[in-house]
Amino acid sequence: MSRVLVVDDHPIVRAGIVGLLETEAGITVVGEAESGEAALAFLAAAEPANWPDVVLMDLRMPGIGGVEATRSISRGEYSGPGSGPASLRPRLPLFTDPFPVYPPRSEPSASELARPIPGVLVFTTYEEDEQILAAIEAGASGYLVKAAPAAELIAAVEAVAAGQTVLAPSIAAQLVARMREPIMRPRLTPRETEILSLVAQGLSNPEIAAQLVIGESTVKTHLLHVFEKLDVSDRTRAVTRAMEFGILNSAGF
Template sequence: MSRVFVVDDHPIVRAGIVGLLETEAGITVVGEAASGENALELIADARPDVVLMDLRMPGLGGVEATRRITRGEYPGSERVPAGPGVLVFTTYEDDEQILSAIEAGASGYLVKAAPAAELIAGVRAVAAGHTVLAPSIAAQLVARVREPVEAPRLTPRETEILALVAQGYSNPSIAARLVIGESTVKTHLLHVFEKLEVSDRTRAVTRAMECGILP
């Protein structure tokens, strides 16, 4: 028997989801909540296998609630090592929302336009420890991963200085090696930091390697 907890701030939508789930053999609804805060107060005692989670709700949103549930962080109780699986069920298909939910630990992401059978199958899959993504969501994630990353353009001198930084040279050593002023080295590095959107030498080197600027 898969135990499900439903979190959605719309009473009619929540009632419809609960009614649908309760008609399915092998699934029982052990609780419901209208907000992330309310869900965290109830889930530890309800002990569901799956939390069906909406994303945008007043107060604590679905992403942060998901993060706390998957970490076993509930108010007024000791931290539980393993929380239930969270299946996001929402109307939103925004890239950032999807990535935020998955990074928070969600085991699945379905949209409310999905057929009832897809929702039921998703609940059963998450209860069994699997990951579930709506086809449209999976396609978005694949496209995002395959999206080419445009490398920042450094000047030859900036690249040369950054390569020396990667080899462990200090600013005075770089200045002496290239026969330029130390202040010039600092200026070039500030430009590098700005272009690579970093704030220190170590991150500048790793970022340049990620972008293929340095080998």
């Protein structure tokens, strides 16, 4: 019997998934939470009788979000991020096969048997590399996209409950490609970012200099550094490229 905690900020979607899971004889939903915080609070208060084996975690939620909640759960820190005992879960090995099912986790110690650290099955709407990579780093045991068939969700829940790590083939392929060719994301200094942000607002170099109480040539120097790092040769392209890299936000979005 696999016991599941479902974490999703959309009540209708959550109710739907709960209903779906409970049609499966081997699965019972022991709780629901609408946020990462609520999930941690549930775990902090849960008794062994309703302790989950799997936390089905939506990645995109307001508050601390799915990644941070995953990190806390994987460390057994249920009172909130950044507190509690050190993590007892091993780091993930390198992936090489599509839909790999990895060996079970090591046997828990006697003190963990009543409330063993649950596996986190991360559930995403989109195949977002950054968030999924972050979830890996945070210690998640399973990764599934919402576009997967319902049967795959059932199988994934049961596999994670059994202590295994599962990975949707599409996500596996992306991670493998990512590890082969890591994206070199440019690192701008705080000052460079600040100046580029003012450029995006339409300020000229003299205007930026006046606002920051520095010399215009200093502004130009910073911008030239920005151009080098972003591999561009004009301010406009620097701004759009910084947006592509997520360094600048599209204002109003």
